[in-house]
Amino acid sequence: DVTLCVDVMKVNRIPMLITLSRNIRFGTIEAIPNQLSKTLIKGIQDVASVYRRGGFWITLALMDGEFEALHGDLADEGIALNITASDEHVGDIERYIRTVKERMRAIYNTLPFQHIPGRLVIEMAKHCVFWLNAFPQVNGISGTISPRTIVTGQKVDFHRHCKHEFGEYVQTHEKHDNSMVPRTVGALALRPTGNAQGSHYYFSLSSCCVINRGYATPLPMPAEVIDQVHRIARRQKADPGLLFTK
Numbered sequence: 001d002v003t004l005c006v007d008v009m010k011v012n013r014i015p016m017l018i019t020l021s022r023n024i025r026f027g028t029i030e031a032i033p034n035q036l037s038k039t040l041i042k043g044i045q046d047v048a049s050v051y052r053r054g055g056f057w058i059t060l061a062l063m064d065g066e067f068e069a070l071h072g073d074l075a076d077e078g079i080a081l082n083i084t085a086s087d088e089h090v091g092d093i094e095r096y097i098r099t100v101k102e103r104m105r106a107i108y109n110t111l112p113f114q115h116i117p118g119r120l121v122i123e124m125a126k127h128c129v130f131w132l133n134a135f136p137q138v139n140g141i142s143g144t145i146s147p148r149t150i151v152t153g154q155k156v157d158f159h160r161h162c163k164h165e166f167g168e169y170v171q172t173h174e175k176h177d178n179s180m181v182p183r184t185v186g187a188l189a190l191r192p193t194g195n196a197q198g199s200h201y202y203f204s205l206s207s208c209c210v211i212n213r214g215y216a217t218p219l220p221m222p223a224e225v226i227d228q229v230h231r232i233a234r235r236q237k238a239d240p241g242l243l244f245t246k
Helices: 037-053 065-076 091-108 118-133 147-152 223-235
Strands: 002-011 014-021 027-031 058-063 080-083 169-173 184-192 200-204 210-213 216-218
Touching: 002 037, 002 091, 002 118, 014 037, 014 091, 014 118, 027 037, 027 091, 027 118, 037 058, 037 065, 037 147, 058 065, 065 080, 091 118, 118 147, 118 184, 118 200, 169 200, 169 210, 184 210, 184 216, 184 223
Parallel strands: 002 058, 058 080
Antiparallel strands: 002 014, 014 027, 169 184, 169 216, 184 200, 200 210
């Protein structure tokens, strides 16, 4: 049985549903369009399906008072809801969110961008959670097995999953023939997909979409790429920097 801590973190006005299992220490994060009850329940259902595939069942959810309206919907899922008092917080998830924020700030300060699109902000948060899940937790149930391996059975391989730094400029290898269609696409490295082949997610600088590719060649980042990222961010009316709110 799993006790799940749940909260919502906002970065640049983008709400993200973030969860953490109390003992396994397996975290998840997903951007959500709004904080309506049906949206939150759908997000929790998706998280519960991940645990079920690993043989775990969520029986208790710990949340702040703002989630009290979810009592009935969670009961339908077989999940009991424990709400904190008005002056209390769920300590586990609050500390976890602080850790994710600090890692995002550290990554942001290594990037040459002052203005980044919302999709990159979301992927930066997912990148942080992916690597937090990849290593055994000091206060978890195992000192040698990572939360990711415990829940999903998947392991991280250095040679396959540590090819790129977040935000690194690459040329992704595309399918091609004998025509003059470009064989590579300029993109920014995001995070591993986690599959056994070692594929990665990349942010395409031409389509502004997240793409999944098996191979890419890292290159020095030209000034034109920095300008392109800033143009995309301005076009999308993204907030500059990183602004964390509740």
